[in-house]
Every structure is written in C-alpha cells, then in structure tokens.
Amino acid sequence: MITDEKLNNYNNMLRLYYSISDVSKQLDEETYVLRYWEKEFHQISPKKNKAGKRVYSEKDIEIIKAVKKLLRDDKLSIQGAKEQIRQMDFSANKDNKETKNSHKAQAANNLQISFDDENQTVRNKTVIETYKKIKFKLEQLLDKIQEI
DSSP: OOHHHHHHHHHHHHHOOEEEHHHHHHTOOOOOHHHHHHOOOOTTTOOEETSOOOOOOOOHHHHHHHHHHIIIOOOOHHHHHHHHHHSSSSSGGOHHHHHHHHHHHHHHHHHHOOTTTTTTTTTHHHHHHHHHHHHHHHHHHHHHHHOO
C-alpha cells in the first residue's frame, strides 16, 4: 500500500525550488548563516518569489553544501573558501532554460502537475489532487495483481 509518507517523499523529489527554512533544515544550518553566505559567495544566488521570499535551486544548494564543507569540515577561512568555490565547476547544474524546461516537462509528464510560470512553484491543490488520483490508481493495480 502506498503511504502518505512515500507520497511526501516523492513530492520533495519533484521540487524545483526550496525555501530558506527547507534548506536550513536539510543542511542543519541556521537561516541567518545561509543569508550571510549568500552575501559572501556571489555564486549562491537564490531567486525571490512574488512574496519576496528566497527560493533556492538545486544548484544553490549544491554550492551551499560545498561552502559548508569548506568552512566547517576543512576549516578554511571565508577568503580561502571563496577561492576554492571560484575554482569549482558547477556547470553541470547551471541554470539554463533547457535544464529548467527539461525538469518542468519531466515533472508535468510524470504527474501532470501544472506549474506557475512566473515563480515555478507547484500548486499545492493540484499536487494533493494528483497524489490522491495516483494513490487510488496504484491501489487498484495492486488489487488486480493480487487477484492474479
């Protein structure tokens, strides 16, 4: 049986952007630290949604993880970490239109979720309805398989 927890995990995999609190929890760093690193490392460049809240992409999170490792684990200074980050290649995750469109198309095709073009956030109501439909269909399939 498909649980709501599994559906929530699937929802997290489809997200294109994360709030500062999501990133804070994921990386176990305070939000003020993330804002400070954003000022110090120009490579971290979260966009802002209509409400003016920061929304972090996977690329931003990858850079933040690298910064955290350099500062916390490798014990580098801010300046030393800046030099290391400058040399790192994050090109595989560069925000280009093809990558964004590919992610959008894949998510839309897989779950037929509608996206808001302006801020690229998934509409919560559509997600919940889609999850319920998927859950129902999968449970029907599992019942048919068990009958065989």
